[in-house]
Amino acid sequence: MRPALLDPLFASLDTLPGVGPKLGELFARLFGRESVEECRVLDLLFHAPHAIVDRRHQPGIANSPAGAIVTIKGRVDRHQPPPPGRASLPTRVFIQDETGELALTFFKVKGNWLEKSLPIDETVIVSGKVDWFNGRASMVHPDLMVLEADAASMAMVEPVYGLTAGLSQKVLRRTLEAALARLPALPEWQDDAFLRKQGFEPAREAFLALHAPRDATDIDPQAPARRRLAYDEFLAGQLSLSLVRQRLRAVPGTPVRGTGALTRPVLDALPFTLTGSQRQAVADVTADMAKDERMLRLLQGDVGSGKTAVALMAMLAAVEAGGQAALMAPTEILARQHHATLSRMAAPAGITIDILTGRTKSRERDAVLERIASGETQIVIGTHALFQDTVAYHRLLLAVVDEQHRFGVHQRLRLTAKGVSPHMLVMTATPIPRTLVLAAFGDMDVSKLTEKPAGRKPIQTVTLPTERIGEMVERLRAAIAEGKKIYWICPLVEESEESDLMSAEERFQTLVAALGPVAGLVHGRMAGAEKDAAMLAFKSGETRLLVATTVVEVGVDVPDATIMVIEHAERFGLAQLHQLRGRVGRGDAASSCILLYKGPLSQTAHARLSILRDTEDGFVIAEEDLKLRGEGELLGTRQSGTPGFRLASLEAHADLLETARKDAAYIIERDPDLTTPRGEALRTLLYLFRRDEAIRFLRAG
Known part of the structure; x- marks a missing residue:
C-alpha cells in the first residue's frame, strides 16, 4: 500500500485549481501521457527548470541590448491606440526614463485594461525582451508590468521551464505553485552521515529549492538541491533492481550441464572458428548455467x-x-x-x-x-x-x-x-x-x-554533401553493373509540407527513374507481408538496391550487401548510424558507407559524422554518443523499461550512481524486507519515484 502521506502527490493533475480539460490536455502533451487523468501532481514537481530569467538587470532604456530581457522603470507618457477601423494594428504605450523612450506594443487590446495597468504619469516597472527599430526601442507584450507602488510583489528571478505549444510560463508556474503547496514533509530515507558529508538538505526542502532558483548556479545539475534529488532517484532505481534481483535469485535455477553431444557437431560444421571473445562468452554463460x-x-x-x-x-x-x-x-x-x-x-x-x-x-x-x-x-x-x-x-x-x-x-x-x-x-x-x-x-x-569474426573487412566510411548526389548515383550505376548490392536509407516515409527531408517513397521514385527497375522499397508503414517480399527480393538479388527507412536498423542480414548510403545522416543519432552501417561488411568483400549530409552542419552533427568516419568500435561510439546526447535517447524510447530519469543525469551525476549501487547492496544485505525505520522510509522513496513494483517482491509485503 502506498503511504497515505503521498496521496496528495498522486492525485490527478486536474485536482489542482485552474486545470480544466483544455489546460489538462496541454499538460498531458507536456508529460507524454494519453490524458490528464494519467498526469499526477508529482509530474509537475519532477519538471525541473532549465534556465532562469533574471529581472535584476536594469540598464536603462538607451543602454538596453537588442534581444536581451531587461527591466525598465519609467514614467508613462502617452497611449496611442490604432486609428479607427484599423483594429488589426497594435496599441502603443510610451514610457520614458532619464536615458530615453520605450514603446510598449500590444496586439488585440480589449476594453480599458491598459489604461488601468499603465495610467499616464504613473511610474511603472516593466520587464521583457527589447528590440530596436530605426533607433527606437520597443517591447512587445511585456512579461511583467507593475506600478512602482506594487513592485515588492514582483519576482526578480524566475525559473524557465520546458513547455508545449499553447502553454505559457505564467500558467505553468501558477499550477506548479499549487503543486508545491501539496508537498508533505517526507521521512528521511538517506543515511545521516552521507547527508552531512554531501551537505544535502531534506527532500522536501530540495524540491522547494529546485523550483526557487536564486541565480544561475541554482539551475546547474551540480546544485545541491538537484544533486540530492538525483541521488534519491538513482537510489530508488538501484534499490528496485536489487529487490527484483533478490526475487529472481530466490527462485532457484535448474543447473544446466551440457554434454557437448549437440554443440560439437554444430561447431565442427561452422564455416568459421569462434573468436577469442566468443569463446570467453560461451564459457561465462555455460559456467553460470551450471x-x-x-x-x-x-x-x-x-x-x-x-x-x-x-x-x-x-x-x-x-x-x-x-x-x-x-x-x-x-x-x-x-x-x-x-x-x-x-x-x-x-x-x-x-x-x-x-x-x-x-x-x-x-x-x-x-x-x-x-x-x-x-x-x-x-x-x-x-x-x-x-x-x-x-x-x-x-x-x-x-x-x-x-x-x-x-x-x-x-x-x-x-x-x-x-x-x-x-x-x-x-x-x-x-x-x-x-x-x-x-x-x-x-x-x-x-x-x-569485442572482436569481429575472422574475414570481416573494415568498412570504409566517407561523408558527402547532398549537392554531389548526382555523381554518387552514377557511381552506384557502375556498382550495380558489377553485381553489388546497396542499401539506401532515408529518414522519412513520405514527404510532408514542412519538411525539406527526402522521403523514402520519393527517393525510390527518383532512383528507379535514374537506374531502372533494380530498386526495391521497404518502410515501417507497409504490411508485414509486403515488407518480407521486398526484403526477400533484395536478398535473392532480384533487386539490387533497397531504399528503406530505419526498419533495417536491427538485424536484417544480407551478407553480400556492400554499400550503405545514409541520406540526411546529420538527422540520425550516432548509435543509430553505427547500427545502420553494420548492415554492410557482413561478408568477405570490401564494403563502404556513404554519409550524405545537408549543410551547414550543427556542431553536434559535425562531431557525430567525424566520430563515425574515424572509428568502427561500437563501445567508443557509445561513450561519445552518451556525451553528445544523454541517456534517454541512447536506449531508445522512454517507455521501454529503461531508466527515463527525470532529475538525475548520467553525464552529470555518474559519481552518485556508483554510490547508490553500493548503498542499495548494503541496504538489501542488512534489511532485505525493508522493515527497519530506514527501510520503511525507503518504501516511501520507491513509491515517490514510481518504483513500487519492486515492493511487491518483498517477502513481507
Missing part, C-alpha cells in the same frame, strides 16, 4: 560480432540437458531472420526449431503450442507472443532476449511469474556504456564481444 542460482547475463556485442553463435551454444547446452530454450526478438522480421539463421547453423544437431509470432495463423499456432507443451519443440523463436499466457512450456531452461532495451524489467519478471524460472541471457547490439548498464540493468553480469 550453478543452482539462475543466470542473468547481458551479452553486449557490436553489430556483426557474432552474438547469435554464442546464444546458439547456450541454447544447445539447454537442449543437451533435456530442456527447451526460447529466443525472443523485438520484431517479426528479426524473429524470422533468427529462425532462418539458427535453423541453418543448428542443422547438424538435428533438433526441432519452431517459430511463434503474432502473425502465426491460428491452425499453425495450435500445432506449435502443442509441440512446445509436449517438449517436441526444443528451441522456439518468436516475438512477445512467446510469453503470453497461452504458451505452456514442457521444460524451459533458457530464455534468450534479443535487444533487451526494447523490453523492460517487467517482461523479465513475467517469465518468472509463469512458474518457470529459466536462466536468462540478454543480448544487445547497442554497445552500452558502463554507467548505463548500471542504471538500466544494475542487476546483470556482463559479457562483451
Whole structure:
C-alpha cells in the first residue's frame, strides 16, 4: 500500500485549481501521457527548470541590448491606440526614463485594461525582451508590468521551464505553485552521515529549492538541491533492481550441464572458428548455467560480432540437458531472420526449431503450442507472443532476449511469474556504456564481444554533401553493373509540407527513374507481408538496391550487401548510424558507407559524422554518443523499461550512481524486507519515484 502521506502527490493533475480539460490536455502533451487523468501532481514537481530569467538587470532604456530581457522603470507618457477601423494594428504605450523612450506594443487590446495597468504619469516597472527599430526601442507584450507602488510583489528571478505549444510560463508556474503547496514533509530515507558529508538538505526542502532558483548556479545539475534529488532517484532505481534481483535469485535455477553431444557437431560444421571473445562468452554463460542460482547475463556485442553463435551454444547446452530454450526478438522480421539463421547453423544437431509470432495463423499456432507443451519443440523463436499466457512450456531452461532495451524489467519478471524460472541471457547490439548498464540493468553480469569474426573487412566510411548526389548515383550505376548490392536509407516515409527531408517513397521514385527497375522499397508503414517480399527480393538479388527507412536498423542480414548510403545522416543519432552501417561488411568483400549530409552542419552533427568516419568500435561510439546526447535517447524510447530519469543525469551525476549501487547492496544485505525505520522510509522513496513494483517482491509485503 502506498503511504497515505503521498496521496496528495498522486492525485490527478486536474485536482489542482485552474486545470480544466483544455489546460489538462496541454499538460498531458507536456508529460507524454494519453490524458490528464494519467498526469499526477508529482509530474509537475519532477519538471525541473532549465534556465532562469533574471529581472535584476536594469540598464536603462538607451543602454538596453537588442534581444536581451531587461527591466525598465519609467514614467508613462502617452497611449496611442490604432486609428479607427484599423483594429488589426497594435496599441502603443510610451514610457520614458532619464536615458530615453520605450514603446510598449500590444496586439488585440480589449476594453480599458491598459489604461488601468499603465495610467499616464504613473511610474511603472516593466520587464521583457527589447528590440530596436530605426533607433527606437520597443517591447512587445511585456512579461511583467507593475506600478512602482506594487513592485515588492514582483519576482526578480524566475525559473524557465520546458513547455508545449499553447502553454505559457505564467500558467505553468501558477499550477506548479499549487503543486508545491501539496508537498508533505517526507521521512528521511538517506543515511545521516552521507547527508552531512554531501551537505544535502531534506527532500522536501530540495524540491522547494529546485523550483526557487536564486541565480544561475541554482539551475546547474551540480546544485545541491538537484544533486540530492538525483541521488534519491538513482537510489530508488538501484534499490528496485536489487529487490527484483533478490526475487529472481530466490527462485532457484535448474543447473544446466551440457554434454557437448549437440554443440560439437554444430561447431565442427561452422564455416568459421569462434573468436577469442566468443569463446570467453560461451564459457561465462555455460559456467553460470551450471550453478543452482539462475543466470542473468547481458551479452553486449557490436553489430556483426557474432552474438547469435554464442546464444546458439547456450541454447544447445539447454537442449543437451533435456530442456527447451526460447529466443525472443523485438520484431517479426528479426524473429524470422533468427529462425532462418539458427535453423541453418543448428542443422547438424538435428533438433526441432519452431517459430511463434503474432502473425502465426491460428491452425499453425495450435500445432506449435502443442509441440512446445509436449517438449517436441526444443528451441522456439518468436516475438512477445512467446510469453503470453497461452504458451505452456514442457521444460524451459533458457530464455534468450534479443535487444533487451526494447523490453523492460517487467517482461523479465513475467517469465518468472509463469512458474518457470529459466536462466536468462540478454543480448544487445547497442554497445552500452558502463554507467548505463548500471542504471538500466544494475542487476546483470556482463559479457562483451569485442572482436569481429575472422574475414570481416573494415568498412570504409566517407561523408558527402547532398549537392554531389548526382555523381554518387552514377557511381552506384557502375556498382550495380558489377553485381553489388546497396542499401539506401532515408529518414522519412513520405514527404510532408514542412519538411525539406527526402522521403523514402520519393527517393525510390527518383532512383528507379535514374537506374531502372533494380530498386526495391521497404518502410515501417507497409504490411508485414509486403515488407518480407521486398526484403526477400533484395536478398535473392532480384533487386539490387533497397531504399528503406530505419526498419533495417536491427538485424536484417544480407551478407553480400556492400554499400550503405545514409541520406540526411546529420538527422540520425550516432548509435543509430553505427547500427545502420553494420548492415554492410557482413561478408568477405570490401564494403563502404556513404554519409550524405545537408549543410551547414550543427556542431553536434559535425562531431557525430567525424566520430563515425574515424572509428568502427561500437563501445567508443557509445561513450561519445552518451556525451553528445544523454541517456534517454541512447536506449531508445522512454517507455521501454529503461531508466527515463527525470532529475538525475548520467553525464552529470555518474559519481552518485556508483554510490547508490553500493548503498542499495548494503541496504538489501542488512534489511532485505525493508522493515527497519530506514527501510520503511525507503518504501516511501520507491513509491515517490514510481518504483513500487519492486515492493511487491518483498517477502513481507
